[in-house]
Amino acid sequence: xxxxxxxxxxTKVGGVNLETPIIIASGVWPMDPDLWPEGSLEGVGAICxxxxxxxxxxxxxxxxxMETYSGVLNSIGLQNFGVKRFLAEELPALGDAGKPVIxxxxxxxxxxxANALAELKTVAASITxxxxxxxxxxVSRGGMTWGIQSDTLxxxxxxxxxxxxxxxxxxLSPQVPSVAQFSRICQAxxxxxxxxxxxxxxxxxDNERERPFFDxxxxxxxxxxxxxxxxxxxxxxxxxxxxPVIGCGGVSRPQDALSMILAGAVAVEVGTALFVDSLLPxxxxxxxxxxxxxxxxxxxxxLVGKARNKMKVNGVxxx
Amino acid sequence: MGKSIAPADRKGxxxxxxxxxxxxxxxxxxxxxVTPPPAPGQFYMIREWGVxxxxxxxxxxxxxxxxxxxxxxxxxxxxxxxxLASLSSGAALELRGPCxxxxxxxxxxxxxxxxxxxxxxxxxxxxxxxxxMADVTTVLGVPGKGxxxxxxxxKERIPxxxxxxxxxxxxxxxxxxxxxxALAEPEHEVWGCGPEAMLREMGRVYEKxxxxxxxSMERRMGCGVGGCLSCSxxxxxxxxxxxxxxxxxxxxxxxxxxxxx
Numbered sequence: 001x002x003x004x005x006x007x008x009x010x011t012k013v014g015g016v017n018l019e020t021p022i023i024i025a026s027g028v029w030p031m032d033p034d035l036w037p038e039g040s041l042e043g044v045g046a047i048c049x050x051x052x053x054x055x056x057x058x059x060x061x062x063x064x065x066m067e068t069y070s071g072v073l074n075s076i077g078l079q080n081f082g083v084k085r086f087l088a089e090e091l092p093a094l095g096d097a098g099k100p101v102i103x104x105x106x107x108x109x110x111x112x113x114a115n116a117l118a119e120l121k122t123v124a125a126s127i128t129x130x131x132x133x134x135x136x137x138x139v140s141r142g143g144m145t146w147g148i149q150s151d152t153l154x155x156x157x158x159x160x161x162x163x164x165x166x167x168x169x170x171x172l173s174p175q176v177p178s179v180a181q182f183s184r185i186c187q188a189x190x191x192x193x194x195x196x197x198x199x200x201x202x203x204x205x206d207n208e209r210e211r212p213f214f215d216x217x218x219x220x221x222x223x224x225x226x227x228x229x230x231x232x233x234x235x236x237x238x239x240x241x242x243x244p245v246i247g248c249g250g251v252s253r254p255q256d257a258l259s260m261i262l263a264g265a266v267a268v269e270v271g272t273a274l275f276v277d278s279l280l281p282x283x284x285x286x287x288x289x290x291x292x293x294x295x296x297x298x299x300x301x302x303l304v305g306k307a308r309n310k311m312k313v314n315g316v317x318x319x
Numbered sequence: 320m321g322k323s324i325a326p327a328d329r330k331g332x333x334x335x336x337x338x339x340x341x342x343x344x345x346x347x348x349x350x351x352x353v354t355p356p357p358a359p360g361q362f363y364m365i366r367e368w369g370v371x372x373x374x375x376x377x378x379x380x381x382x383x384x385x386x387x388x389x390x391x392x393x394x395x396x397x398x399x400x401x402x403l404a405s406l407s408s409g410a411a412l413e414l415r416g417p418c419x420x421x422x423x424x425x426x427x428x429x430x431x432x433x434x435x436x437x438x439x440x441x442x443x444x445x446x447x448x449x450x451x452m453a454d455v456t457t458v459l460g461v462p463g464k465g466x467x468x469x470x471x472x473x474k475e476r477i478p479x480x481x482x483x484x485x486x487x488x489x490x491x492x493x494x495x496x497x498x499x500x501a502l503a504e505p506e507h508e509v510w511g512c513g514p515e516a517m518l519r520e521m522g523r524v525y526e527k528x529x530x531x532x533x534x535s536m537e538r539r540m541g542c543g544v545g546g547c548l549s550c551s552x553x554x555x556x557x558x559x560x561x562x563x564x565x566x567x568x569x570x571x572x573x574x575x576x577x578x579x580x
C-alpha cells in the first residue's frame with residue numbers, strides 16, 4: 001500500500017508565519033527582481049533586504065571581495081540607497097515578488113535608527129519583520145560595534161522596540177563575547193527572535209603589495225568554511241533563550257540547513273551559497289520533506305531542536 | 320546598453336579543452352538545454368559543479384555560442400582559472416548567465432573595436448558574425464614575446480585584425496589605443512575591452528570626433544547578478560554594479576570625471 005503524507009514546511013518565528021523555513025539572507029540578493037535567476041524563488045519563505053541605513057551610503061573603497069579557501073571575505077560597507085529610495089523603489093519591487101519581506105536596518109546612531117524606523121513605520125504593512133543589524137563588521141561606525149557590548153546592544157534594541165510595533169529580529173555577530181549572554185540580552189530587551197549570526201571578522205594580506213588586501217583592513221568571512229562555527233553558535237543561542245533562533249552562517253548544502261534546524265533554529269538564512277546556487281532553497285525544501293518522510297513526521301517544526309533532546313541525560317542538558 | 324535577459328544557473332559538460340600557448344585555454348561547454356545566446360559583452364559565472372573550493376564562479380565572456388554550446392577563451396591566472404584549465408572532457412560545470420548588459424545593438428554601424436590581450440574575447444563574436452552587416456575594424460594589443468599562439472588564434476578568427484605589441488615583435492610597436500587613434504573617424508562607434516589604464520586612455524578618441532565610446536569594465540565579482548555589490552564602481556549616475564548594470568558602460572559615465580570612491 002502506498003502511503004500518502006502531507007508534509008508541512010511552515011514555520012513560525014514569533015508571530016510571523018512563513019511558508020518555508022528558508023530565508024534569503026541580507027546582503028546577497030539583488031533588490032531588482034528582474035535579475036533573479038530562473039526558479040530561484042522556489043522554496044523561499046522570505047526575502048531579507050540588503051542592509052538599509054537612514055541616509056544613502058556609497059560603501060567601502062578599494063577591493064570588496066576576495067575568495068578564501070571554501071569561503072569569501074567581503075568588505076562592502078553597507079552600500080545602499082537610503083530609506084527614502086528604498087520605500088519608493090526597492091520595497092515595492094520586492095513586495096511584488098509575493099514573498100514576505102524582512103528589512104535589515106543598520107545605523108550609526110540611535111537617532112538614525114529611530115528616524116529610519118519612523119520612515120519604515122509608514123509602510124509597516126509591507127514589512128513582515130525588521131531585522132536589526134548590530135553585526136556588520138565592515139563599517140567604521142555603527143554595525144558590529146553596537147552588538148558586541150551588552151549596554152549598547154540593549155539600548156539599540158530598546159530604541160528599536162519603542163519605534164517599531166511589528167516583529168523585531170536582532171541579527172547578532174557570532175563574535176559577541178558570549179553567545180548565550182548576548183542572546184538573552186536580545187530577549188530581555190524586547191526582540192522576538194535572534195538571528196545568529198553575521199559574517200566572521202577576518203582579513204587578508206596582499207603579499208605582492210605588502211599591505212592589507214582590503215582598504216578597511218578587516219573584512220567579513222562567510223561561505224562553507226564558517227558553517228561549523230555558525231552551527232555551534234546557533235546551538236548555544238537556541239539553548240539560551242525562549243524566543244526563536246534563526247540560523248545563519250555558511251549554509252551551503254541542504255544537509256547544512258537540516259543540521260541548523262535540528263540544532264534549534266526555527267528558520268535558516270542562506271547567503272553566500274546563493275552566489276553559486278540560486279536553487280539551493282528548493283533543494284533544502286526537498287531534503288526537509290524527504291527527512292520528514294523517513295522519520296514519519298509531518299511538520300518541519302517537529303525537527304526544531306531535535307538534536308538537543310539526544311544530549312539530555314537525566315534531565316541535564318550536557319551542552 | 321544592450322538588453323539583458325534574466326540569468327539562470329545551468330549545468331554544463333566540458334566537451335573540449337585545449338591550450339592556446341602556455342597562457343590561455345580554449346574550452347567548449349555543452350549546456351543541458353538550449354538557451355538564448357549571450358549578447359556581445361555579456362558573460363557567465365563558471366565553476367566546477369558541486370565543488371566548494373574554489374567556491375566562486377569566474378566571470379568569463381564567451382567567444383562563440385549557438386545557445387547550446389558555448390566556447391570560452393581565458394587566461395590562466397589564479398586558483399579558479401587553473402582549476403578550470405585542469406579539468407578533462409566530461410567534467411560537470413555550473414554556469415550562471417548570461418549576466419550583465421552587453422554592447423549596444425551593432426548591425427549597420429561602423430565599429431572600431433579596441434582590445435588589450437584577453438580583452439578581445441567579447442569582440443570575437445561581433446568581429447566575425449557582423450561581417451557584411453557592419454563595418455568592423457578590430458585593433459589588438461599584446462605585450463609581445465610569448466603571446467604568439469594567442470595572436471595566431473585571434474588572427475585565424477578575425478582576418479584583418481590589426482596587431483600591436485609593446486616589444487614590436489607582434490605587429491607594430493605600440494599600444495592599441497594609439498593605433499585606434501590613427502584609424503578613428505567621427506562615424507565610428509568605439510568599443511573597448513582590456514586593462515583599465517587602456518580603457519581610460521580610450522577617451523582620446525573623442526578628440527577624433529567619435530561620439531559613442533563604450534567600454535567593458537572588470538572587477539572582482541561574487542554573485543554575478545547584482546546582489547552582493549562587490550563589483551560596484553562610482554559613475555556619473557551614481558554607484559553601479561559592473562556585473563548587472565554593466566559590464567559595458569558609456570566611457571563618459573566611468574571616466575568623464577572623478578566620481579568619488
